[in-house]
Amino acid sequence: MIYFLSDAHLGSLLQEHPHEQERRICRLLERMRQDASAIYLMGDMIDFWYEYRYVVPKGFTRFFGKLAELTDSGIDVHYFTGNHDQWDFGYLQSELGVQVHLHPEIVTLSGKRCLLAHGDGLNVRSRGEKIINNIFHSHTLQHAFRGLHPTLGMRFGLRWSASNRRKELASGHKDYQGEQQEWLVQYAKQHEQQEHLDYYIFGHRHIMLDLELATASRIVILGDLMNHYSFAQLDEKGQLQLRYDTELFES
């Protein structure tokens, strides 16, 4: 079985019970370990990650420990960076043994062609998000940020992240907006016109969506690991299913 999960936003200032959340995610990963051939973390697992030259953000001990345990036991763990945890410069790979992916990828899994992406930066409508994305990827700015004392950098990052989330929650875009308004659906539809794929798998939106596109392909948005505790699984026959963690523990 191949599993996909995203958006834990571990360490978020808005999380009321951080250790409970982390333990729950570890239990989920431990249950997946029983039959996983690969696990894909699809972005924003950490609310604000920035790898300094000699220092990394505190926390995530159980989560990181679990990831190291998974990779040590021979399971492929893929770590797609999201818009909150893209500032990794090799630490996660060397320390945890995960394979880090900085960009969307098209891969064949269980015989199915899949586009895997966190989902940020694919907004075909908003130029604003593209501009922000370019700024965040700018080497000059990354370099400047790296020179800041971590206390300042982390304070800025965590506050930026929390205010981002508050804005999202207040904007009324929290719930599914319908095919026309959901730009990840629009992105998948546009991509289908160029190249047919079986599955489009995204995080980022914090909604659970499993939608058949007209072209006999499907888009799955994974929900999150803050409220939904949802994930997707792809079996050996190529069947993709979106589930809750309570379902996993029942089976």
Ligand SMILES: [Mn+2]
């Ligand atoms: Mn995101």
